[in-house]
Amino acid sequence: MVVVEDTQRLIVKRVVKLKDYTSIKIGGRVSRFFIVNTEQDLSKLVKETGGLFYLLGKGSNILASDERLSKPVIKLGEEFDYIKRDFSLVEVGAATSFLKLVKYAVENELEGVENLVGIPASVGGMVCMNASSFGREISSVVERVRCMDKEGSISIVEKDEMKFAYRKSSFANRIILSVWFKFENGFNLKEKAKNFLKERRIRGDYDYPSCGCVFKNLPGGVFSGALIEGCGLKGVRKNNAAVSERHANFIVNLGGAGFKDVECLIKMIKEKVHEKYNVVLEEEIHRWT
Ligand SMILES: Cc1cc2nc3c(=O)[nH]c(=O)nc-3n(C[C@H](O)[C@H](O)[C@H](O)COP(=O)(O)OP(=O)(O)OC[C@H]3O[C@@H](n4cnc5c(N)ncnc54)[C@H](O)[C@@H]3O)c2cc1C
Structure with missing residues:
Protein backbone atom coordinates (compact mmCIF):
# COMPACT_ATOMS: atom_id res chain seq x y z
CA MET A 1 0.00 0.00 0.00
CA VAL A 2 1.46 3.38 -0.97
CA VAL A 3 0.29 6.53 0.73
CA VAL A 4 0.64 9.28 -1.84
CA GLU A 5 -0.81 12.10 0.20
CA ASP A 6 -1.35 12.37 3.90
CA THR A 7 -2.17 15.77 5.28
CA GLN A 8 -3.86 14.31 8.39
CA ARG A 9 -7.04 15.52 6.75
CA LEU A 10 -7.26 13.74 3.42
CA ILE A 11 -5.45 10.45 2.99
CA VAL A 12 -5.19 9.02 -0.50
CA LYS A 13 -4.06 5.44 -0.75
CA ARG A 14 -3.06 3.72 -3.94
CA VAL A 15 -3.42 -0.01 -4.27
CA VAL A 16 -5.47 -0.97 -1.26
CA LYS A 17 -6.78 -4.51 -1.05
CA LEU A 18 -10.46 -4.25 -0.21
CA LYS A 19 -10.38 -7.63 1.51
CA ASP A 20 -8.49 -5.85 4.31
CA TYR A 21 -11.57 -3.66 4.83
CA THR A 22 -14.48 -6.12 4.51
CA SER A 23 -15.77 -8.46 7.19
CA ILE A 24 -15.91 -11.42 4.78
CA LYS A 25 -12.26 -10.77 3.82
CA ILE A 26 -12.99 -10.69 0.11
CA GLY A 27 -12.28 -7.86 -2.32
CA GLY A 28 -9.66 -6.94 -4.87
CA ARG A 29 -7.48 -3.94 -5.43
CA VAL A 30 -8.71 -0.39 -5.37
CA SER A 31 -6.49 2.17 -7.02
CA ARG A 32 -8.22 5.19 -5.49
CA PHE A 33 -9.07 4.84 -1.82
CA PHE A 34 -9.76 8.04 0.11
CA ILE A 35 -9.96 8.49 3.85
CA VAL A 36 -11.61 11.84 4.43
CA ASN A 37 -11.49 13.83 7.64
CA THR A 38 -13.23 17.12 6.89
CA GLU A 39 -16.55 18.00 5.35
CA GLN A 40 -14.78 20.45 3.00
CA ASP A 41 -12.52 17.74 1.57
CA LEU A 42 -15.45 15.36 1.33
CA SER A 43 -17.55 17.87 -0.58
CA LYS A 44 -14.68 18.59 -2.98
CA LEU A 45 -14.04 14.90 -3.56
CA VAL A 46 -17.70 14.07 -4.09
CA LYS A 47 -17.91 16.79 -6.74
CA GLU A 48 -14.69 15.60 -8.41
CA THR A 49 -16.03 12.05 -8.73
CA GLY A 50 -19.31 13.33 -10.17
CA GLY A 51 -21.06 11.43 -7.39
CA LEU A 52 -19.68 8.11 -8.67
CA PHE A 53 -17.97 6.36 -5.76
CA TYR A 54 -18.43 3.60 -3.23
CA LEU A 55 -18.90 4.67 0.36
CA LEU A 56 -17.41 2.29 2.88
CA GLY A 57 -18.41 2.01 6.52
CA LYS A 58 -17.06 -0.99 8.42
CA GLY A 59 -17.48 -3.18 5.34
CA SER A 60 -19.67 -5.77 7.05
CA ASN A 61 -22.36 -5.86 4.41
CA ILE A 62 -20.16 -5.61 1.33
CA LEU A 63 -19.31 -8.34 -1.15
CA ALA A 64 -16.64 -6.80 -3.36
CA SER A 65 -15.26 -8.14 -6.60
CA ASP A 66 -11.76 -9.59 -6.74
CA GLU A 67 -11.18 -7.47 -9.84
CA ARG A 68 -10.18 -3.82 -9.68
CA LEU A 69 -13.26 -1.74 -8.84
CA SER A 70 -14.67 0.63 -11.40
CA LYS A 71 -15.22 3.45 -8.90
CA PRO A 72 -13.11 5.01 -6.14
CA VAL A 73 -13.84 4.14 -2.52
CA ILE A 74 -14.45 6.82 0.12
CA LYS A 75 -14.23 6.15 3.83
CA LEU A 76 -14.86 8.64 6.63
CA GLY A 77 -11.83 9.07 8.87
CA GLU A 78 -11.26 9.47 12.58
CA GLU A 79 -12.56 13.05 12.68
CA PHE A 80 -15.98 11.49 12.12
CA GLY A 186 -33.12 2.51 31.07
CA PHE A 187 -31.97 0.21 33.83
CA ASN A 188 -29.89 -2.93 34.07
CA LEU A 189 -28.74 -2.39 30.49
CA LYS A 190 -25.36 -4.06 30.94
CA GLU A 191 -27.09 -7.31 31.84
CA LYS A 192 -29.61 -6.97 29.00
CA ALA A 193 -26.87 -6.28 26.44
CA LYS A 194 -24.88 -9.24 27.74
CA ASN A 195 -27.87 -11.53 27.22
CA PHE A 196 -28.56 -10.24 23.71
CA LEU A 197 -24.92 -10.74 22.81
CA LYS A 198 -24.98 -14.27 24.17
CA GLU A 199 -28.11 -15.04 22.13
CA ARG A 200 -26.51 -13.53 19.01
CA ARG A 201 -23.45 -15.75 19.40
CA ILE A 202 -25.66 -18.84 19.74
CA ARG A 203 -27.79 -18.05 16.69
CA GLY A 204 -25.19 -16.70 14.25
CA ASP A 205 -21.85 -17.89 12.95
CA TYR A 206 -18.97 -15.91 14.38
CA ASP A 207 -16.31 -18.53 13.77
CA TYR A 208 -15.56 -17.46 10.21
CA PRO A 209 -15.55 -14.20 8.24
CA SER A 210 -18.91 -13.40 6.63
CA CYS A 211 -21.29 -10.58 5.68
CA GLY A 212 -23.89 -11.80 8.18
CA CYS A 213 -27.22 -12.68 6.56
CA VAL A 214 -26.93 -12.78 2.79
CA PHE A 215 -30.67 -12.68 2.07
CA LYS A 216 -33.49 -10.59 3.49
CA ASN A 217 -36.15 -12.42 5.45
CA LEU A 218 -39.57 -12.64 3.87
CA PRO A 219 -42.73 -10.79 4.81
CA GLY A 220 -44.83 -12.64 7.35
CA GLY A 221 -41.87 -13.61 9.52
CA VAL A 222 -40.48 -16.30 7.21
CA PHE A 223 -36.73 -16.70 7.77
CA SER A 224 -34.69 -17.15 4.60
CA GLY A 225 -32.26 -19.23 6.65
CA ALA A 226 -35.02 -21.75 7.39
CA LEU A 227 -35.80 -22.11 3.67
CA ILE A 228 -32.11 -22.58 2.81
CA GLU A 229 -31.78 -25.14 5.58
CA GLY A 230 -34.97 -26.81 4.30
CA CYS A 231 -33.22 -27.32 0.96
CA GLY A 232 -30.45 -29.19 2.77
CA LEU A 233 -27.82 -26.62 1.84
CA LYS A 234 -26.01 -26.17 5.15
CA GLY A 235 -22.34 -26.92 4.69
CA VAL A 236 -22.43 -26.83 0.88
CA ARG A 237 -19.14 -25.47 -0.46
CA LYS A 238 -17.77 -23.79 -3.50
CA ASN A 239 -14.00 -23.87 -3.09
CA ASN A 240 -13.40 -22.12 0.24
CA ALA A 241 -16.78 -20.42 0.52
CA ALA A 242 -19.49 -22.36 2.34
CA VAL A 243 -23.07 -22.11 3.49
CA SER A 244 -22.57 -21.93 7.24
CA GLU A 245 -23.27 -25.08 9.23
CA ARG A 246 -24.50 -22.89 12.08
CA HIS A 247 -26.75 -20.40 10.27
CA ALA A 248 -27.91 -21.22 6.74
CA ASN A 249 -28.34 -17.55 5.78
CA PHE A 250 -24.61 -16.93 6.35
CA ILE A 251 -22.02 -17.67 3.69
CA VAL A 252 -18.63 -17.97 5.32
CA ASN A 253 -15.10 -17.61 4.06
CA LEU A 254 -13.18 -20.66 5.22
CA GLY A 255 -9.94 -19.03 4.08
CA GLY A 256 -9.03 -17.55 0.72
CA ALA A 257 -12.52 -17.68 -0.80
CA GLY A 258 -13.18 -15.33 -3.71
CA PHE A 259 -16.06 -13.21 -4.96
CA LYS A 260 -16.96 -15.75 -7.63
CA ASP A 261 -17.18 -18.57 -5.08
CA VAL A 262 -19.72 -16.63 -3.01
CA GLU A 263 -21.56 -15.49 -6.12
CA CYS A 264 -21.86 -19.10 -7.23
CA LEU A 265 -23.30 -20.18 -3.85
CA ILE A 266 -25.78 -17.28 -3.90
CA LYS A 267 -26.98 -18.30 -7.36
CA MET A 268 -27.33 -21.94 -6.32
CA ILE A 269 -29.23 -21.04 -3.13
CA LYS A 270 -31.64 -18.83 -5.05
CA GLU A 271 -32.33 -21.56 -7.59
CA LYS A 272 -32.87 -24.30 -5.00
CA VAL A 273 -35.14 -22.17 -2.79
CA HIS A 274 -37.16 -21.09 -5.82
CA GLU A 275 -37.46 -24.68 -7.01
CA LYS A 276 -38.61 -26.00 -3.65
CA TYR A 277 -40.65 -23.10 -2.22
CA ASN A 278 -41.44 -20.94 -5.26
CA VAL A 279 -39.89 -18.02 -3.41
CA VAL A 280 -37.47 -15.48 -4.87
CA LEU A 281 -34.84 -14.55 -2.29
CA GLU A 282 -33.68 -10.96 -2.25
CA GLU A 283 -30.08 -10.16 -1.35
CA GLU A 284 -29.40 -8.05 1.71
CA ILE A 285 -25.70 -7.63 0.98
CA HIS A 286 -24.28 -4.98 -1.34
CA ARG A 287 -22.24 -6.16 -4.28
CA TRP A 288 -19.42 -3.90 -5.41
CA THR A 289 -18.04 -4.68 -8.87
C1 LIG B 1 -21.42 -11.34 11.61
C2 LIG B 1 -22.41 -10.32 11.14
C3 LIG B 1 -23.64 -10.18 11.79
C4 LIG B 1 -24.57 -9.23 11.35
N1 LIG B 1 -25.76 -9.10 12.01
C5 LIG B 1 -26.66 -8.18 11.60
C6 LIG B 1 -27.92 -8.03 12.28
O1 LIG B 1 -28.20 -8.68 13.26
N2 LIG B 1 -28.79 -7.11 11.81
C7 LIG B 1 -28.50 -6.33 10.72
O2 LIG B 1 -29.36 -5.49 10.35
N3 LIG B 1 -27.33 -6.46 10.05
C8 LIG B 1 -26.40 -7.35 10.46
N4 LIG B 1 -25.22 -7.49 9.79
C9 LIG B 1 -24.96 -6.69 8.58
C10 LIG B 1 -24.18 -5.38 8.80
O3 LIG B 1 -23.47 -5.40 10.01
C11 LIG B 1 -25.12 -4.18 8.77
O4 LIG B 1 -25.74 -4.05 7.52
C12 LIG B 1 -24.40 -2.86 9.07
O5 LIG B 1 -25.37 -1.85 9.18
C13 LIG B 1 -23.39 -2.45 8.02
O6 LIG B 1 -22.65 -1.33 8.51
P1 LIG B 1 -21.20 -0.98 7.94
O7 LIG B 1 -20.71 0.23 8.61
O8 LIG B 1 -20.33 -2.17 7.98
O9 LIG B 1 -21.57 -0.61 6.44
P2 LIG B 1 -20.90 -1.17 5.11
O10 LIG B 1 -21.04 -2.64 5.06
O11 LIG B 1 -19.55 -0.60 4.93
O12 LIG B 1 -21.89 -0.51 4.06
C14 LIG B 1 -23.23 -0.95 3.94
C15 LIG B 1 -24.02 0.11 3.15
O13 LIG B 1 -24.10 1.29 3.94
C16 LIG B 1 -23.57 2.39 3.21
N5 LIG B 1 -22.91 3.30 4.14
C17 LIG B 1 -21.85 3.06 4.95
N6 LIG B 1 -21.53 4.17 5.65
C18 LIG B 1 -22.41 5.13 5.29
C19 LIG B 1 -22.61 6.50 5.63
N7 LIG B 1 -21.81 7.15 6.50
N8 LIG B 1 -23.62 7.18 5.04
C20 LIG B 1 -24.45 6.58 4.14
N9 LIG B 1 -24.30 5.29 3.76
C21 LIG B 1 -23.30 4.57 4.33
C22 LIG B 1 -22.58 1.77 2.22
O14 LIG B 1 -22.31 2.63 1.14
C23 LIG B 1 -23.31 0.51 1.85
O15 LIG B 1 -24.28 0.78 0.88
C24 LIG B 1 -24.25 -8.42 10.23
C25 LIG B 1 -23.01 -8.56 9.58
C26 LIG B 1 -22.10 -9.49 10.04
C27 LIG B 1 -20.77 -9.61 9.34
Whole structure:
Protein backbone atom coordinates (compact mmCIF):
# COMPACT_ATOMS: atom_id res chain seq x y z
CA MET A 1 0.00 0.00 0.00
CA VAL A 2 1.46 3.38 -0.97
CA VAL A 3 0.29 6.53 0.73
CA VAL A 4 0.64 9.28 -1.84
CA GLU A 5 -0.81 12.10 0.20
CA ASP A 6 -1.35 12.37 3.90
CA THR A 7 -2.17 15.77 5.28
CA GLN A 8 -3.86 14.31 8.39
CA ARG A 9 -7.04 15.52 6.75
CA LEU A 10 -7.26 13.74 3.42
CA ILE A 11 -5.45 10.45 2.99
CA VAL A 12 -5.19 9.02 -0.50
CA LYS A 13 -4.06 5.44 -0.75
CA ARG A 14 -3.06 3.72 -3.94
CA VAL A 15 -3.42 -0.01 -4.27
CA VAL A 16 -5.47 -0.97 -1.26
CA LYS A 17 -6.78 -4.51 -1.05
CA LEU A 18 -10.46 -4.25 -0.21
CA LYS A 19 -10.38 -7.63 1.51
CA ASP A 20 -8.49 -5.85 4.31
CA TYR A 21 -11.57 -3.66 4.83
CA THR A 22 -14.48 -6.12 4.51
CA SER A 23 -15.77 -8.46 7.19
CA ILE A 24 -15.91 -11.42 4.78
CA LYS A 25 -12.26 -10.77 3.82
CA ILE A 26 -12.99 -10.69 0.11
CA GLY A 27 -12.28 -7.86 -2.32
CA GLY A 28 -9.66 -6.94 -4.87
CA ARG A 29 -7.48 -3.94 -5.43
CA VAL A 30 -8.71 -0.39 -5.37
CA SER A 31 -6.49 2.17 -7.02
CA ARG A 32 -8.22 5.19 -5.49
CA PHE A 33 -9.07 4.84 -1.82
CA PHE A 34 -9.76 8.04 0.11
CA ILE A 35 -9.96 8.49 3.85
CA VAL A 36 -11.61 11.84 4.43
CA ASN A 37 -11.49 13.83 7.64
CA THR A 38 -13.23 17.12 6.89
CA GLU A 39 -16.55 18.00 5.35
CA GLN A 40 -14.78 20.45 3.00
CA ASP A 41 -12.52 17.74 1.57
CA LEU A 42 -15.45 15.36 1.33
CA SER A 43 -17.55 17.87 -0.58
CA LYS A 44 -14.68 18.59 -2.98
CA LEU A 45 -14.04 14.90 -3.56
CA VAL A 46 -17.70 14.07 -4.09
CA LYS A 47 -17.91 16.79 -6.74
CA GLU A 48 -14.69 15.60 -8.41
CA THR A 49 -16.03 12.05 -8.73
CA GLY A 50 -19.31 13.33 -10.17
CA GLY A 51 -21.06 11.43 -7.39
CA LEU A 52 -19.68 8.11 -8.67
CA PHE A 53 -17.97 6.36 -5.76
CA TYR A 54 -18.43 3.60 -3.23
CA LEU A 55 -18.90 4.67 0.36
CA LEU A 56 -17.41 2.29 2.88
CA GLY A 57 -18.41 2.01 6.52
CA LYS A 58 -17.06 -0.99 8.42
CA GLY A 59 -17.48 -3.18 5.34
CA SER A 60 -19.67 -5.77 7.05
CA ASN A 61 -22.36 -5.86 4.41
CA ILE A 62 -20.16 -5.61 1.33
CA LEU A 63 -19.31 -8.34 -1.15
CA ALA A 64 -16.64 -6.80 -3.36
CA SER A 65 -15.26 -8.14 -6.60
CA ASP A 66 -11.76 -9.59 -6.74
CA GLU A 67 -11.18 -7.47 -9.84
CA ARG A 68 -10.18 -3.82 -9.68
CA LEU A 69 -13.26 -1.74 -8.84
CA SER A 70 -14.67 0.63 -11.40
CA LYS A 71 -15.22 3.45 -8.90
CA PRO A 72 -13.11 5.01 -6.14
CA VAL A 73 -13.84 4.14 -2.52
CA ILE A 74 -14.45 6.82 0.12
CA LYS A 75 -14.23 6.15 3.83
CA LEU A 76 -14.86 8.64 6.63
CA GLY A 77 -11.83 9.07 8.87
CA GLU A 78 -11.26 9.47 12.58
CA GLU A 79 -12.56 13.05 12.68
CA PHE A 80 -15.98 11.49 12.12
CA ASP A 81 -15.50 9.20 15.10
CA TYR A 82 -16.96 10.88 18.20
CA ILE A 83 -19.82 10.78 20.68
CA LYS A 84 -21.07 13.93 22.37
CA ARG A 85 -24.02 14.86 24.52
CA ASP A 86 -26.24 17.52 22.92
CA PHE A 87 -28.83 18.43 25.58
CA SER A 88 -31.33 15.56 25.61
CA LEU A 89 -29.79 14.00 22.48
CA VAL A 90 -26.51 12.22 21.78
CA GLU A 91 -24.68 13.21 18.61
CA VAL A 92 -22.49 10.50 17.10
CA GLY A 93 -20.09 10.78 14.14
CA ALA A 94 -20.86 8.43 11.27
CA ALA A 95 -17.48 6.67 11.40
CA THR A 96 -17.91 5.77 15.08
CA SER A 97 -18.02 2.05 15.61
CA PHE A 98 -21.46 0.91 16.66
CA LEU A 99 -19.90 -1.09 19.48
CA LYS A 100 -18.51 2.13 20.95
CA LEU A 101 -22.00 3.66 20.88
CA VAL A 102 -23.55 0.62 22.58
CA LYS A 103 -20.90 0.74 25.32
CA TYR A 104 -21.57 4.44 25.85
CA ALA A 105 -25.35 3.94 25.99
CA VAL A 106 -25.15 0.97 28.35
CA GLU A 107 -22.72 2.73 30.70
CA ASN A 108 -25.01 5.75 30.86
CA GLU A 109 -28.23 3.68 31.23
CA LEU A 110 -29.56 5.01 27.91
CA GLU A 111 -32.01 2.53 26.46
CA GLY A 112 -32.54 1.79 22.78
CA VAL A 113 -29.50 0.11 21.24
CA GLU A 114 -28.82 -2.79 23.62
CA ASN A 115 -30.82 -5.25 21.44
CA LEU A 116 -28.47 -4.46 18.58
CA VAL A 117 -25.24 -5.19 20.42
CA GLY A 118 -22.78 -7.23 18.39
CA ILE A 119 -23.78 -5.97 14.95
CA PRO A 120 -20.44 -5.14 13.36
CA ALA A 121 -20.98 -1.68 11.87
CA SER A 122 -20.17 1.98 11.75
CA VAL A 123 -22.96 4.26 12.91
CA GLY A 124 -23.37 5.61 9.35
CA GLY A 125 -23.68 2.11 7.87
CA MET A 126 -26.04 1.07 10.63
CA VAL A 127 -28.47 3.94 9.95
CA CYS A 128 -28.18 3.69 6.17
CA MET A 129 -29.11 -0.01 6.37
CA ASN A 130 -31.62 0.48 9.20
CA ALA A 131 -29.99 -2.48 10.89
CA SER A 132 -32.15 -4.43 13.30
CA SER A 133 -32.02 -7.25 15.74
CA PHE A 134 -34.25 -8.88 18.36
CA GLY A 135 -37.25 -6.79 17.32
CA ARG A 136 -35.54 -3.42 17.41
CA GLU A 137 -34.52 -1.24 14.44
CA ILE A 138 -31.86 1.44 14.82
CA SER A 139 -34.30 3.93 13.25
CA SER A 140 -36.42 3.79 16.43
CA VAL A 141 -33.87 5.99 18.22
CA VAL A 142 -32.71 8.21 15.33
CA GLU A 143 -33.86 11.79 15.79
CA ARG A 144 -31.82 13.84 13.33
CA VAL A 145 -29.18 13.20 10.66
CA ARG A 146 -26.57 15.49 9.16
CA CYS A 147 -25.73 14.34 5.67
CA MET A 148 -24.18 15.29 2.34
CA ASP A 149 -25.76 14.70 -1.03
CA LYS A 150 -23.92 13.57 -4.15
CA GLU A 151 -23.44 17.19 -5.22
CA GLY A 152 -21.51 17.86 -2.01
CA SER A 153 -24.21 19.92 -0.22
CA ILE A 154 -24.90 19.39 3.46
CA SER A 155 -28.34 19.28 5.06
CA ILE A 156 -29.95 18.30 8.32
CA VAL A 157 -32.80 15.83 8.12
CA GLU A 158 -35.29 15.70 10.99
CA LYS A 159 -37.09 12.56 12.10
CA ASP A 160 -40.36 13.31 10.31
CA GLU A 161 -38.52 13.75 6.98
CA MET A 162 -36.71 10.39 7.07
CA LYS A 163 -37.90 7.15 5.57
CA PHE A 164 -36.98 3.77 6.95
CA ALA A 165 -38.06 0.26 6.00
CA TYR A 166 -36.65 -3.22 6.48
CA ARG A 167 -32.90 -2.88 5.68
CA LYS A 168 -33.56 0.37 3.85
CA SER A 169 -33.45 4.10 4.45
CA SER A 170 -33.73 7.34 2.55
CA PHE A 171 -29.96 7.82 3.10
CA ALA A 172 -28.85 5.26 0.51
CA ASN A 173 -27.74 7.97 -1.92
CA ARG A 174 -26.34 10.32 0.67
CA ILE A 175 -23.37 10.37 3.00
CA ILE A 176 -24.38 10.35 6.64
CA LEU A 177 -21.98 12.60 8.57
CA SER A 178 -23.48 12.39 12.03
CA VAL A 179 -26.58 11.10 13.76
CA TRP A 180 -28.45 12.45 16.79
CA PHE A 181 -30.01 9.72 18.91
CA LYS A 182 -32.79 10.09 21.43
CA PHE A 183 -32.66 7.48 24.17
CA GLU A 184 -35.04 6.70 26.99
CA ASN A 185 -33.67 6.19 30.47
CA GLY A 186 -33.12 2.51 31.07
CA PHE A 187 -31.97 0.21 33.83
CA ASN A 188 -29.89 -2.93 34.07
CA LEU A 189 -28.74 -2.39 30.49
CA LYS A 190 -25.36 -4.06 30.94
CA GLU A 191 -27.09 -7.31 31.84
CA LYS A 192 -29.61 -6.97 29.00
CA ALA A 193 -26.87 -6.28 26.44
CA LYS A 194 -24.88 -9.24 27.74
CA ASN A 195 -27.87 -11.53 27.22
CA PHE A 196 -28.56 -10.24 23.71
CA LEU A 197 -24.92 -10.74 22.81
CA LYS A 198 -24.98 -14.27 24.17
CA GLU A 199 -28.11 -15.04 22.13
CA ARG A 200 -26.51 -13.53 19.01
CA ARG A 201 -23.45 -15.75 19.40
CA ILE A 202 -25.66 -18.84 19.74
CA ARG A 203 -27.79 -18.05 16.69
CA GLY A 204 -25.19 -16.70 14.25
CA ASP A 205 -21.85 -17.89 12.95
CA TYR A 206 -18.97 -15.91 14.38
CA ASP A 207 -16.31 -18.53 13.77
CA TYR A 208 -15.56 -17.46 10.21
CA PRO A 209 -15.55 -14.20 8.24
CA SER A 210 -18.91 -13.40 6.63
CA CYS A 211 -21.29 -10.58 5.68
CA GLY A 212 -23.89 -11.80 8.18
CA CYS A 213 -27.22 -12.68 6.56
CA VAL A 214 -26.93 -12.78 2.79
CA PHE A 215 -30.67 -12.68 2.07
CA LYS A 216 -33.49 -10.59 3.49
CA ASN A 217 -36.15 -12.42 5.45
CA LEU A 218 -39.57 -12.64 3.87
CA PRO A 219 -42.73 -10.79 4.81
CA GLY A 220 -44.83 -12.64 7.35
CA GLY A 221 -41.87 -13.61 9.52
CA VAL A 222 -40.48 -16.30 7.21
CA PHE A 223 -36.73 -16.70 7.77
CA SER A 224 -34.69 -17.15 4.60
CA GLY A 225 -32.26 -19.23 6.65
CA ALA A 226 -35.02 -21.75 7.39
CA LEU A 227 -35.80 -22.11 3.67
CA ILE A 228 -32.11 -22.58 2.81
CA GLU A 229 -31.78 -25.14 5.58
CA GLY A 230 -34.97 -26.81 4.30
CA CYS A 231 -33.22 -27.32 0.96
CA GLY A 232 -30.45 -29.19 2.77
CA LEU A 233 -27.82 -26.62 1.84
CA LYS A 234 -26.01 -26.17 5.15
CA GLY A 235 -22.34 -26.92 4.69
CA VAL A 236 -22.43 -26.83 0.88
CA ARG A 237 -19.14 -25.47 -0.46
CA LYS A 238 -17.77 -23.79 -3.50
CA ASN A 239 -14.00 -23.87 -3.09
CA ASN A 240 -13.40 -22.12 0.24
CA ALA A 241 -16.78 -20.42 0.52
CA ALA A 242 -19.49 -22.36 2.34
CA VAL A 243 -23.07 -22.11 3.49
CA SER A 244 -22.57 -21.93 7.24
CA GLU A 245 -23.27 -25.08 9.23
CA ARG A 246 -24.50 -22.89 12.08
CA HIS A 247 -26.75 -20.40 10.27
CA ALA A 248 -27.91 -21.22 6.74
CA ASN A 249 -28.34 -17.55 5.78
CA PHE A 250 -24.61 -16.93 6.35
CA ILE A 251 -22.02 -17.67 3.69
CA VAL A 252 -18.63 -17.97 5.32
CA ASN A 253 -15.10 -17.61 4.06
CA LEU A 254 -13.18 -20.66 5.22
CA GLY A 255 -9.94 -19.03 4.08
CA GLY A 256 -9.03 -17.55 0.72
CA ALA A 257 -12.52 -17.68 -0.80
CA GLY A 258 -13.18 -15.33 -3.71
CA PHE A 259 -16.06 -13.21 -4.96
CA LYS A 260 -16.96 -15.75 -7.63
CA ASP A 261 -17.18 -18.57 -5.08
CA VAL A 262 -19.72 -16.63 -3.01
CA GLU A 263 -21.56 -15.49 -6.12
CA CYS A 264 -21.86 -19.10 -7.23
CA LEU A 265 -23.30 -20.18 -3.85
CA ILE A 266 -25.78 -17.28 -3.90
CA LYS A 267 -26.98 -18.30 -7.36
CA MET A 268 -27.33 -21.94 -6.32
CA ILE A 269 -29.23 -21.04 -3.13
CA LYS A 270 -31.64 -18.83 -5.05
CA GLU A 271 -32.33 -21.56 -7.59
CA LYS A 272 -32.87 -24.30 -5.00
CA VAL A 273 -35.14 -22.17 -2.79
CA HIS A 274 -37.16 -21.09 -5.82
CA GLU A 275 -37.46 -24.68 -7.01
CA LYS A 276 -38.61 -26.00 -3.65
CA TYR A 277 -40.65 -23.10 -2.22
CA ASN A 278 -41.44 -20.94 -5.26
CA VAL A 279 -39.89 -18.02 -3.41
CA VAL A 280 -37.47 -15.48 -4.87
CA LEU A 281 -34.84 -14.55 -2.29
CA GLU A 282 -33.68 -10.96 -2.25
CA GLU A 283 -30.08 -10.16 -1.35
CA GLU A 284 -29.40 -8.05 1.71
CA ILE A 285 -25.70 -7.63 0.98
CA HIS A 286 -24.28 -4.98 -1.34
CA ARG A 287 -22.24 -6.16 -4.28
CA TRP A 288 -19.42 -3.90 -5.41
CA THR A 289 -18.04 -4.68 -8.87
C1 LIG B 1 -21.42 -11.34 11.61
C2 LIG B 1 -22.41 -10.32 11.14
C3 LIG B 1 -23.64 -10.18 11.79
C4 LIG B 1 -24.57 -9.23 11.35
N1 LIG B 1 -25.76 -9.10 12.01
C5 LIG B 1 -26.66 -8.18 11.60
C6 LIG B 1 -27.92 -8.03 12.28
O1 LIG B 1 -28.20 -8.68 13.26
N2 LIG B 1 -28.79 -7.11 11.81
C7 LIG B 1 -28.50 -6.33 10.72
O2 LIG B 1 -29.36 -5.49 10.35
N3 LIG B 1 -27.33 -6.46 10.05
C8 LIG B 1 -26.40 -7.35 10.46
N4 LIG B 1 -25.22 -7.49 9.79
C9 LIG B 1 -24.96 -6.69 8.58
C10 LIG B 1 -24.18 -5.38 8.80
O3 LIG B 1 -23.47 -5.40 10.01
C11 LIG B 1 -25.12 -4.18 8.77
O4 LIG B 1 -25.74 -4.05 7.52
C12 LIG B 1 -24.40 -2.86 9.07
O5 LIG B 1 -25.37 -1.85 9.18
C13 LIG B 1 -23.39 -2.45 8.02
O6 LIG B 1 -22.65 -1.33 8.51
P1 LIG B 1 -21.20 -0.98 7.94
O7 LIG B 1 -20.71 0.23 8.61
O8 LIG B 1 -20.33 -2.17 7.98
O9 LIG B 1 -21.57 -0.61 6.44
P2 LIG B 1 -20.90 -1.17 5.11
O10 LIG B 1 -21.04 -2.64 5.06
O11 LIG B 1 -19.55 -0.60 4.93
O12 LIG B 1 -21.89 -0.51 4.06
C14 LIG B 1 -23.23 -0.95 3.94
C15 LIG B 1 -24.02 0.11 3.15
O13 LIG B 1 -24.10 1.29 3.94
C16 LIG B 1 -23.57 2.39 3.21
N5 LIG B 1 -22.91 3.30 4.14
C17 LIG B 1 -21.85 3.06 4.95
N6 LIG B 1 -21.53 4.17 5.65
C18 LIG B 1 -22.41 5.13 5.29
C19 LIG B 1 -22.61 6.50 5.63
N7 LIG B 1 -21.81 7.15 6.50
N8 LIG B 1 -23.62 7.18 5.04
C20 LIG B 1 -24.45 6.58 4.14
N9 LIG B 1 -24.30 5.29 3.76
C21 LIG B 1 -23.30 4.57 4.33
C22 LIG B 1 -22.58 1.77 2.22
O14 LIG B 1 -22.31 2.63 1.14
C23 LIG B 1 -23.31 0.51 1.85
O15 LIG B 1 -24.28 0.78 0.88
C24 LIG B 1 -24.25 -8.42 10.23
C25 LIG B 1 -23.01 -8.56 9.58
C26 LIG B 1 -22.10 -9.49 10.04
C27 LIG B 1 -20.77 -9.61 9.34
